Amino acid sequence: MNTHYDVLIINGDVVDGTGSARFSADVAISGERIAHVGDLSRATADKVIDASGLIVSPGFIDAHTHDDRLMLSDGDMSPKVSQGITTVIGGNCGISLAPMPRNIPDPVTPPLNLLDEQGGWFRFRSFAQYVDALSARPAATNCAMLVGHSTLRVATMDDVTKAATASEIAAMRELVIEAMEAGAIGVSTGLVYPPAVAAPTQEVIEVCEPLARYGGIYCTHMRDEGDRVIESLDESFLIGRQVGVPVVISHHKVVGVQNHGRSAETLAHIADHMTRQPICLDCYPYDASSTILSAKLVANSTRVTVTWSKSLPEMAGLDLSEIARRMNLSTEQAIEKLLPAGAIYYRMDDADVQRILRFDDTMIGTDGLPHDEKPHPRLWGSFPRVLGHYSRGLGLFSLEKALHKMTGLTAGKFGLIDRGVIRQGAFADLTIFNEQTVGEAATFAQPVAASIGIAGVLVNGSVVWEEGRPSGQRPGKVLRREHLPADTVQ
Ligand SMILES: [Zn+2]
Incomplete structure (x- = not known):
């Protein structure tokens, strides 16, 4: 075909995101979309990328992020595009940056402080104002945003340690309607966290009613991921059935030594319920978790590392036991001194992580915390770790299967039309990488590092990452969830 395109990616092996086997093909881009896939040896283009020996994949979709503020404060999105991510799902775990119709408490209510410890970014009185800000100054990645139930509680309630009153529920429901009208894709909850722990199931159902x-x-960081994990799954499924929407179990895991191995039970339970209602889940590929520092979470961990501390910032990166020893305090006393703070908790079993990753309907997400001083390495390394360590290294699944979990599966579950797939007419969100070398460089000791083997990343037809650095282009869009009759998988 003798045609001229904006961009040509030649000589690569295409993995199209559907789970199908790879094939050799060139990919042509005109404007924001893929114009042709096939033999384009006679075509010309303004920019030609030689992908000889490399994989050309749909750009990765990060199913679980806390990038609500990062997109505004550091729109290059280096932690994400450096690992091949082109779209992020934000507003997870009950915490979204918007709407905040009244002043954010000082100090910022944990875990809302994971988005902004100072509080100044909680400046959007409506979800529409937030979407306007994202659209006016786009980030390098696309996003699809959830509105957080904990944010809604802080935004409307006088006392979040209680169940919401009928009028507070009505106020939250109005904010859900406003957010959905503005382009939100759903509601998230974090029922384990202080601002939401007092919310009964019925409150969540009533707040989510407009969905x-x-x-x-409906995406949920469940009330319990340990001893009562089955009860928490049942609560999540009940909410999904009552509201009449698909459920996403966020960062599925089983925590605490006494629960190691129980992913066999949770996945069977999820699979059973999937025959009756739309459910899926996401997972990050590590056996340590990360969130705010809390004595409750420390209790069932074998080791804890502090990621940031407002009162003792010099302790970031040290183990809690070491901090307690240096300060000559008990663990409980040390926690008190450090708060507000963040931590990494070693409390999962890699066999469970592997079993959950292998489950057919598990999407990959980072759950990265971009504002932590010493973040969990999942922020920079999750996707290449799945491709390198779990797929190539351990042979947990094929490269095609791994990529499906990062692209086509996720686009289908979140209703992101013409994303997560390589075919003519789809948006040109693409990641080019070396399957022999791809892997994470971020470690627990050195968590801020661009991954290995990612050669180039394009979002909506524009290069956002090449030669190991951001290009400066910021072509990201705010994506809406297309109204699907069921949770169609592309
Ligand atoms: Zn969470």
Whole structure:
């Protein structure tokens, strides 16, 4: 075909994101979309990328992020595009940056402080104002945003340690409607966290009630991921059935030594319920978790590392036991001195992580915390770790299967039309990488590092990452969830 395109990616092996086997093909881009896939040896282009010996994949979709503020404060999105991510799902775990119709408490209510410890970024009185800000100054990545139930509680309630009153529920429901009208894709909860722990199941159902008519989705960091994990799954499924929307179990895991191995039970339970209602889940590929520092979470961990501390910032990166020893305090006393703070908790079993990753409907997410001083390495390394360590190294699944979990599966579950797949007409979100070398460089000791083997990343047809650095282009869009009759998988 003798045609001229904006961009040509030649000589690569295409993995199209559907789970199908790879094939050799050139990919042509015109504007924001893929114009042709096939033999384009006679075509010309303004920019030609030689992908000889490399994989050309749909750009990765990060199913679980806390990038609500990062997109505004550091729109190059280096932690994400450096690992091949082109779209992020934000507003997870009940915490979204918007809407905040009244002043954010000082100090910022944990875990909302994971988005901004100072509080100044909680400046959007409506979700529409937030979407306007993202659209006016786009980031390098696309995003699809959830509105957080904990944010709604802090935004509307006088006392979040209680169940919401009927009028508070009505106020939250109005904010859900406003968010969905503005382009939110659904509601997230974090029922384990202080601002939401007092919310009964019925409150969540009533707050989420408008979701069905907007074709929304319900994503949940469950009330319990340990001893009561089955009960928490049942609560999540009940909410999904009552509201009439698909459920996403966030960062699925089983925590605490006494629960190691129980992923066999949770996945069977999820699979059983999937025959009756739309459910899926995401997972990050590590056996340590990370969130705010809390004595409750320390209790069932074998080791804890502090990621940041407002009162003792010099302790970031040290183990809690070491901090307690240096300060000559008990663990409990040391926690008190450090708060507010963040931590990494070693409390999972890699056999469970592997079993969850292998599950057919598990999407890959980072759950990265971009504002932590010493973040969990999942922020920079999750996707290449799945491709390198778990797929190539351990042979957990094929490269095609791994990529499906990062692209086509995720686009289908979140209703992101023409994303997560390589075919003519789809948006040109693409990641080019070396399957022999791809892997994470971020470690627990040195968590801020661009991954290995990612050769180039394009978002909406524009190069956002090449030669190991951001290009400076910021072509990201705010994506809406297309109204799907069921949770169609592309
Ligand atoms: Zn969470």
